Amino acid sequence: MALGLDRDTLIFEFPEVHRDAVLRVEFQRTLRVPDDGRRHRLPPGLGRFPLRAVDDLDPARLPAGWARRGGIAMPMWQAEACxxxxxxPTGYPFLLKVAAGKVNAVNGKPWDNAPDFADQDYLEVPGQPWLDGFCVEKGVVRQFVAMPLGQGYTAEEQVTGSAEHGGVQLLAHPLKAALWEKRLEEARNAPVHAYMAMCVDGLATPMMPSAMGLAPGGSILQEIKEASEPPEAWETTARSRCFVHLANSLAWQAIAGEAPPTVPPTAADYARAGLPWFEWYADGPAKAGSPILAGLKSVAALGREKGQAPLPENEGFEPPEPIRLGPSARVPMDGWW
Structure with missing residues (x-):
């Protein structure tokens, strides 16, 4: 197995399992949807966050614990979303676990290297094309929003009561090679349109103040697909993990020796410009939300309790009709010219 970076994309490769077993993960900059009690459509991607291997950074500049954990680092502005x-690339299936501060983003439970097949604490890729936040109920996530550790806002601090880890944790298992080869053979012998469809579908150390974690922000309509692969389909003897450290953009120059990305536009400004929002139509049943994650307080709600205003420019707006995406999206036959 191998873990690498290519143009700000994290790449999991399992050549010992199969040459097709390659998973790509990008962290997309995006608009922070208003944390106003409404359910919003999917915000756009505004480009990839810069990713840097921790081993390539000056150890003297790193926050405590980063060198020991290894992995990659990326900058986020306080209250920025991702x-x-x-x-x-080939459609090879993967089981992918995602956590924030070692709190599972799908079921809210503490991090465990082993997949929980009974409670499905993972995503299936390529069936799940993206993840915008913590799964709080069926069809709804709370957006990933960066907040400093130690102030009580992150999911980790709300669930565990401590600010020990921060960052994002990823773990991937590939499908068993024999099963993939069988599907390839079936696809080759299937009608041409079926083969084309298969290809398209593929398409505890104290932390410095610069360290960030992810907190639950505004609500977004997004389904987490129920698992369709049986547990025995996964090559659980092959796995690859990565710890993604989040650095406050104000400290990125000191840590990485380069300027951070510019501050993203607000959602209201984006909407006023008439730019698109999106809606995903899945082709399978959605997973129920996590009672643990549903019990978390959003950044805005917790800020009100603290007498603080942690989310600048949190104004609401009237969004346009979303662009529909996904295998079951209906394409209009006519429209405005």
Missing amino acids: WLNFSS
Whole structure:
């Protein structure tokens, strides 16, 4: 197995399992949807966050614990949002676990290297193309929003009461090679349109103040697909993990020796410009939300309790009709010219 970076994309490769077993993960900059009690459509991607291997950074500049954990680092502004984009170039299936501060983003339970097949604490890629936040109920996630550790806002601090880890944790298992080869053979012998469809579908150390974690922000309509692969389909003897450290953009120059990305636009400004929002139509049943994650307080709600205003420019807006994406999206036959 191998873990690498290519143009700000994290790549999991399992050549010992199969040459096709390649998973790509991008961290996309995006608009922070208003944390106003409404359910919002999918915000756009505004480009990839810069990713840097921790081993390539000056150890003297790193926050405590980063060198020991290894992995990669990326900058985020306080209260900035992100979403994760997943792809498998050949359509090779993967089981992918995602956590924030070692709190599972799908079921809210503490991090465990072993997949929980009974409670499905993972995503299936390429069936799940992206993840925008914590799964709080069926069809709804709370957006990933970066907040400093130690102030009580992150999911980790709300669930565990401590600010020990921060960052994002990823773990991938590939499908068993024999099963993939069988599907390839079936696809080759299937009608041409079926083969084309298969290809398209593929398409505890104290932390410095600069360290960030992810907190639950505004609500977004997004389904987490129920698992369709049986547990025995996964090559659980082959796995690859990565710890993604989040650095406050104000400290990125000191840590990485380069300027961070500019501050993203607000959602209201984006909407006023008439730019698109999106809606995903899945082709399978959605997973129920996590009672643990549903019990978390959003950044805005917790800020009100603290007498603070942690989310600047949190104004609401009237969004346009979303662009529909996904295998069951209906394409209009006519429209405005």
